[in-house]
Amino acid sequence: AHLDRIGKVDDRIHAFLHLDTEGALAAARQVDDRRAAGGTLGPLAGVPLALKDVLTMKDVPTTCGSRILEGWRPPYDSTVVRRLREAGVVVLGKTNMDEFAMGSSTENSAFGPTRNPWDTDRIPGGSGGGSSASLAAFEAPLAIGTDTGGSIRQPGSVTGTVGVKPTYGGVSRYGLVAFSSSLDQAGPCARTVLDAALLHSVIAGHDPLDSTSIDRPVPPVVDAARNPDVRGLRVGVVKELGGAGFQPGVEQRFREAVDLLSDLGAEVVEVSCPHFTYGLAAYYLIAPSEASSNLARFDGMRYGLRAGDDGRHSAEEVMALTREAGFGDEVKRRIMIGTYALSSGYYDAYYGQAQKVRTLITRDFERAYEQVDVLVSPTTPTTAFRIGERADDPLAMYAADLCTIPANLAGNAAASFPAGRSPEDGLPVGLHVMAPAMADDRLYRVGAAVE
Ligand code: GLN
Numbered sequence: 001a002h003l004d005r006i007g008k009v010d011d012r013i014h015a016f017l018h019l020d021t022e023g024a025l026a027a028a029r030q031v032d033d034r035r036a037a038g039g040t041l042g043p044l045a046g047v048p049l050a051l052k053d054v055l056t057m058k059d060v061p062t063t064c065g066s067r068i069l070e071g072w073r074p075p076y077d078s079t080v081v082r083r084l085r086e087a088g089v090v091v092l093g094k095t096n097m098d099e100f101a102m103g104s105s106t107e108n109s110a111f112g113p114t115r116n117p118w119d120t121d122r123i124p125g126g127s128g129g130g131s132s133a134s135l136a137a138f139e140a141p142l143a144i145g146t147d148t149g150g151s152i153r154q155p156g157s158v159t160g161t162v163g164v165k166p167t168y169g170g171v172s173r174y175g176l177v178a179f180s181s182s183l184d185q186a187g188p189c190a191r192t193v194l195d196a197a198l199l200h201s202v203i204a205g206h207d208p209l210d211s212t213s214i215d216r217p218v219p220p221v222v223d224a225a226r227n228p229d230v231r232g233l234r235v236g237v238v239k240e241l242g243g244a245g246f247q248p249g250v251e252q253r254f255r256e257a258v259d260l261l262s263d264l265g266a267e268v269v270e271v272s273c274p275h276f277t278y279g280l281a282a283y284y285l286i287a288p289s290e291a292s293s294n295l296a297r298f299d300g301m302r303y304g305l306r307a308g309d310d311g312r313h314s315a316e317e318v319m320a321l322t323r324e325a326g327f328g329d330e331v332k333r334r335i336m337i338g339t340y341a342l343s344s345g346y347y348d349a350y351y352g353q354a355q356k357v358r359t360l361i362t363r364d365f366e367r368a369y370e371q372v373d374v375l376v377s378p379t380t381p382t383t384a385f386r387i388g389e390r391a392d393d394p395l396a397m398y399a400a401d402l403c404t405i406p407a408n409l410a411g412n413a414a415a416s417f418p419a420g421r422s423p424e425d426g427l428p429v430g431l432h433v434m435a436p437a438m439a440d441d442r443l444y445r446v447g448a449a450v451e
Pocket of ligand 1: 101102103104126127146147148149150151152179287401
């Protein structure tokens with residue numbers, strides 16, 4: 001049924017870059033066989049899923065939305081995919097994304113943009129626009145995204161779906177193509193809070209193949225999603241994440257969600273996190289710096305594209321020609337910013353300074369969590385903007401990440417839950433919830449209450 005639905009609508013939505021029809025049907029048959037043989041099946045056995053094209057799946061193309069990886073088929077499964085297979089989840093295919101997860105609209109994909117199912121002239125968010133759009137268009141009931149600065153939560157917000165960024169280290173990064181290794185985190189996307197929690201519990205947990213993986217029990221996310229009781233929960237509204245630059249309808253729906261939590265018995269207070277204002281500036285130095293190093297591996301020798309390999313060019317020239325042809329503008333911009341910020345003479349002024357700001361933001365969180373159990377804000381300042389509207393203005397594009405970035409910088413858990421539609425344009429608004437590291441269950445408690 002989902003493959004049929006994709007066949008019907010995906011030429012308009014373009015959520016998928018690659019469909020693995022045969023693999024999906026084989027995986028579904030395997031679940032049937034297991035059931036027929038009287039085997040035990042987990043809660044998600046046989047449920048279809050859309051996988052962001054930044055995670056490897058053996059022999060299935062992985063492009064990260066980039067020409068430079070066109071034609072590359074990874075020889076191994078990421079840990080996320082291995083766990084999905086073990087749970088009997090049926091992977092339908094790979095979803096569209098901003099190239100190497102750099103962007104907030106999916107317009108930076110080398111393979112054309114994804115469209116927002118609510119209004120196909122608008123962006124579905126990014127970088128994981130394909131994953132969230134596939135949910136909103138009913139092409140898949142579950143999806144996997146990755147979130148470096150908001151790429152699960154902001155697409156979730158603008159498509160009216162649920163997106164969770166687990167605690168850093170909660171889900172293995174093995175087989176997740178690295179953008180900014182100290183920030184990247186894979187997580188669940190779904191249409192309901194319980195679906196997201198079930199998926200979370202399948203993909204999370206310690207993995208010896210990822211040295212930053214946390215060796216502690218997975219927080220009780222499914223129990224939390226089943227129990228919408230927020231009585232006595234202390235909720236902090238972040239003062240700095242609102243006001244100027246926020247669409248009035250977004251703020252209105254956000255306030256209503258907070259009032260609902262208060263009506264349900266939560267204790268709502270205002271909290272100040274003074275350094276969050278500098279999150280964007282710090283992130284857009286740290287993430288490009290790490291990216292400039294991580295993307296050095298795409299040299300035309302190891303993977304995918306190779307340009308100028310005609311016997312007339314040196315190895316260095318082949319590398320340069322491949323990177324010139326294979327990377328898009330935003331990726332080149334990040335590599336240049338990152339290389340500059342890390343260069344001797346500028347390191348202290350830019351990268352070192354940004355890392356200090358990162359520490360101050362982490363301390364803001366620590367201080368806030370002495371007073372409250374969770375922090376809340378709108379997920380993103382506006383509803384989905386029009387395709388093309390911010391494409392030539394990187395700073396306007398970066399502004400979409402204002403609320404989501406602090407949780408990545410601190411490594412904490414955070415999520416976006418649907419909070420109705422903005423009265424101005426009828427487009428979805430997201431409630432952003434943040435919780436301390438390894439307290440991911442609190443996100444689901446709030447999500448279940450407002451659902
Ligand atoms: N929009 C942010 C960026 O462009 C976040 C991307 C992400 O989370 N992968 O870097």
